[in-house]
Amino acid sequence: MTTTPMARPATYRDVFAVGQFRVLFGSYTLFLIGETVRMLALSVTVYASTGSSLMSAVAYTAGFLPYAVGGMLLLAFADRWPPRTVLIGYEILRAAASAVLAAGILPVPAMLVLVFVTGVPSAVASASRTALLPDLLDGDCYVLGRAAFSVTAGGTQVLGFATGGMLMALVGASGALWSTTATCLASALLLHLCLEHHPPRRTDTSAGISDTWHLNRALLRHPRIRALLLAQWLAPSLMVGAEGVLVPYAAQVGAPGAVGLLFAALAAGMLLGNLIVGRLVSPANRERIGRPLAFAIGLPLLIFMLHPAPMYAAILLTASGFGVSYQLALAHRFLDAVPEKQRGQAFGLQLTGMMTLQGLAAAAGGALGEVVTPALVVTLAGGTSALAALVSWRTLGPARRLL
Template identity: 45%
Template sequence: MKGATFGEVFAVREFKVIFGSFVLLIAGDGIKMLALSVLVYERTGSPGLSAAAYMAGWLPFFLGGLFLLSLADRLSPRALMIAGELIRAVTCLLLAYAGLPVWGMLALVVATGLFSPVFFAARAAMLPEVLPGDAFVLGRSVLNVASAGAQIVGLAAGGAFLTFAGPPGALAVTAGLSVVAALVLRFGLPYRAARKAADQGAVRQTLQVNRRLLADGRVRGLLLAGWLPCVCLAGAEAMVVPYLGGQGQAGVVLAAAAGGMAVGEFVVGRFAAPALRERLSMPLAVLLGVPWLGFAASPGIGWAAALAAVGAAGLAYQLGLQRRFVDAVPEDVRGQAFGLQSAGLMTGQAVGAALIGGLGEVIAPGQAIAVSGAAGILVALALARVLRPAPDHVAAAPPAAPGDGASPRQEARRSRGG
């Protein structure tokens, strides 16, 4: 199968709209959670509550992913993405100016965050419809690179807005970004109908389809391959702050990790052919853990940043799984499948951070980071059968027909009901 190019990806108008709204989303979320964390700390003086506020936006992914994901296939994707932006805008304005108590602010973020996996799933599931064939994988690479850059820019911009306008002003800026993104989506994307009719309750259907997806050995293996190595990476990154004594140097190391991720995604996405990309999944997944072993030698900030950058570059292993995942899931539940992938990833990273954080209470932070790296290597080796593509997998998948949003395998799947 011929590999796509960045020029071909950005030539698709719908992708440019998805890309622009996604950058606004990630940057806005970075500003929002930073501003909320500072606002809570100003009111309470509690580091624990401030940290809880920073993580509150991600915690609902588990519940939303468990009970609500079927909405991603039962409703129009454009409507869902617009609804997500408007809900975020209203939430930010309420946090900034409604005078809510701290518990009320946290409850609001958690309640509105329950639908976040649905909004993310609608965006992710639309991508293979907009970008056929290998262009889909390259589109995912572009979004991952943009995510890393937008996180860095969002945190930096959030700090600037906090300095000049305070937390309410920073939250108002996020609300404005969300409104702009909603307008971009409304006038930039054409209407697309829902993939699946609402034939039962959303919660029941979500549970039923989740069981169906997890019962499929191929889908389950690809989900675990996408989740578990990242669990170990999150555990390592969670210990960077205590490793450096809580100093601002931790930001340098974490920024280096984000930069390494962006470089890895760009290089593998741009220069590796589709077949090579899939063969690289195994060695890159191992690379995700190896550099963190170096923290057992207590490196200084320079070496720590270099190790973190090299390790995070291994995240490009996921590019070799994306096409196989699209081929493996039935088209009529594609939105829920991508939502389950995202919700499991978010939940797993929180679990990994908690587990290695607990280990860091018993042993030195550098040793805990090294343990996390070793766990990542073992996980990659245990998942070797999934990470290594079947022989002739890519060769067996001819290019999708121009203008079609699915691969030929998916077309065949349509004829037998998904």
């Protein structure tokens, strides 16, 4: 069913009054905290073991790239399996993988393979979670619910990076990874006890690799959906090329201990952007400011050519992260563009493309960091992100500008 955005912004009180949303929100928070700690612990561990910017970036993106595989092979199941079953099963799988990583029984290459393989179903889990939101929230409450998830992503990453740094200082990377195991199990328990059963959107039995490919192609052939996907993918994904070299950048400027600050600053910018734009800006005005916000993702990163000190670098990263809130202007437009029975797959495709491009951009940034300075890599990431915003300039404008 197509819904119409409200004339005024919804309130977080409206959104959190929905009990099932609170359950989904709580499990997502636990998921993000554990995942953030795992990514930081794994990236730092690999860099300490190898001294390689490329390997550090590969470790950081090992949880991103499986989206490409899952998105190509498994997305059709997002509309055919109950969301509760998918989410609980994935949390249990993550818990088992984190426990193996924490045990320290694998060499670095095997650790990366494990993270990659167990991350393949993440595309289906993310699609199921995101597609459940419009079933729980109507109108602008849906947009604010998406904003709340993005705010949570920023806030829990700030908390997760800070917590991960403290945990590694206190109990080492292994202890930090055990904490991820605990958050996975806590999330699975919350979903098992509190999330209601929601039936699958489709009951046919044709789900599989060929069906996933067929539906993905059909969605991408639709001009409106394709334009909205590219507008959501390109600018923020290219910016992630900078994230892939933040660990060596901190070392380059003589402050290796500031890596947590840099990651947290970017996450804090995303938190503030989604909080302010989602809550204080009306639906119509969100669309009006979508273009400058998207352009602002890359512009602050150009200043990294001056090799800013960690505190100034953190301010620039915060400004860059704030710009990601432009996606709120496209949230309801994308929901209305996709068929309801394919909603899970459509959201899965959106998430798959985003995560895949982010992983490739971070890996490319790490590879480039082997031959040029990390500061130059960040600068180039900012420049390509700004160019991507220009490419999607027409789509990023108010809806009436679209044909």
